[in-house]
Amino acid sequence: VARAVASLVDAAAYRAPAAHGRPIRAPGHYAGLLRIGRETLAVTTDTVGTKVLLAARMDRWEEVGEDLVAINVNDLASVGARPAGLVDTVLCSRTDERRFRSIGRGLRRGLARAGCSLLGGETAVVPDVVEGTDLGATAFGFFPRGRRPVLGARIAPGDRILGVPSSGVHANGFTLVRRVLREAGLDPRRPRDGGRRPVGEELLAPTRTYSPISEALAPLPSTHGFAHISGGGVRNLPRLSPRVRYVLDRWPAPSPLYRWIQAQGGISDREMYQTFNMGVGFVAIVGERAAPEALQRLRRAGARDAREIGTVEDGRGIVLPALGLRYEGYA
């Protein structure tokens, strides 16, 4: 996949005249950045991916509607941009009013959490291309007067790593989740061992929206970086800065749902932490002495569950000492 994408990106390389806006280079980052007049814009695009297949199986669409907003505004949050607008793309083999209304309700919930306007959308009924329903969106945001993009350049040894819990597996790892369900012959409409509601509902829990986290911390000069822990798990951290080591020595114990997926699928710790968010959906990296004020701001912004989960050190890669895990980077 990486090679194919690289061949598309290489072939597409083009430098637009400055009168059409000036792109800001932020390689490997979560959002594209462009300077237009006196404003800097951030833009992200993502699809819900194969989580829609579980939505179809459970016939529940509100959650993935909310996901569609959250996964995109969380990428904006990772560069410290305030969400402004979103456009959605629904591809489907046929239209279904009830399903579309559920998706719309989920979109509204996500938009309201982020403070983002819906600026348009596209619905394509393409039965020869798509089976079921695919959900994609593009979001863009901006930097209010005086705020600069938060891109990780000032991350340095000694910095503190703060983690904000996830609401579940969000919209990542569903290829693996579906394999586990299939191979174990499990019906997602029934509870797992120790669960109270259908495991499919647990898995569908909508992605938490981290825009308020970013809004609370992005204005502080002591905020050095943000990471949305999406596909790739903890390996997302070196996208911020590859020149340090991320020591995650206080990562919280993952919830029973992760332990259940791991046990059902016989999956290694290494695979789990590079596929799922493992209970921490968003990370903020702040200066050594800034952690107490940052945590206080997060509490005021409604994130009482944020906590310090590690430290930035000299070196390279990501380390989870309690599990004996070490990753080189995102690759």
Add this chain to the structure above:
Amino acid sequence: VARAVASLVDAAAYRAPAAHGRPIRAPGHYAGLLRIGRETLAVTTDTVGTKVLLAARMDRWEEVGEDLVAINVNDLASVGARPAGLVDTVLCSRTDERRFRSIGRGLRRGLARAGCSLLGGETAVVPDVVEGTDLGATAFGFFPRGRRPVLGARIAPGDRILGVPSSGVHANGFTLVRRVLREAGLDPRRPRDGGRRPVGEELLAPTRTYSPISEALAPLPSTHGFAHISGGGVRNLPRLSPRVRYVLDRWPAPSPLYRWIQAQGGISDREMYQTFNMGVGFVAIVGERAAPEALQRLRRAGARDAREIGTVEDGRGIVLPALGLRYEGYA
């Protein structure tokens, strides 16, 4: 489809706080508009649709790559916005380096014609959702200092309708095109009667980019409206203003390709003009006395083939007198 989309849009309705940007109402228009700080942004999103199925059949992907940029920047051109950035979404059942490189080359060509930067993209390999390859994108643009969005509010009886030729069927009407090919048992790899190259190649001709047209005319106060003649054909005109009649009394004779499609499929004039662009891909509506200067500007911008094709009159709907055709509006 319209009812399902309406149920999604109604359910999604949400009004964001003003600190997150202020949407500008432009109902039915080609692009969403949002005021952020001192800039106004326009955003559009669209997919190539089922034209990708012909690309797959012909194993040619550069054209649809270029289409993907053109269909989006042409919607920006319809509100007078200068293209700034684009993000693409490729959904596929498997990756293929050669195919991806061709798509990338086409993107580059489209970006260069519009002066637009590629700001990111998403590639999802989702074999359980998509068969083949789907191409979607979102583009955004802005209004250089002193330029205002061109939304059709000043369109009035007496205005002149200028048309700029298309390069072919662009990326619309392919459900009908494919039905015609299938029912007539025609192989798109062979020329049509009277054609020199495979009819599939003729049909794949990339969408013409109208950004230079819009850039040339949008700064003039005498420019009252623009329309990208895409899906819906001439019925796109009342999206600009429903309070007048569009009399298209000098529409150019369509090229042999359209006549061939019509004859093969036994399709009525009414159906043809509400499905295809019929040789005119972009329309500008200018004040009564502004046509000569506008045409001169278009010639300087490289569009020597632009010409006057009709007049705005009192009344409602769209009229093609030579064909005895009359349409009420878009819906």
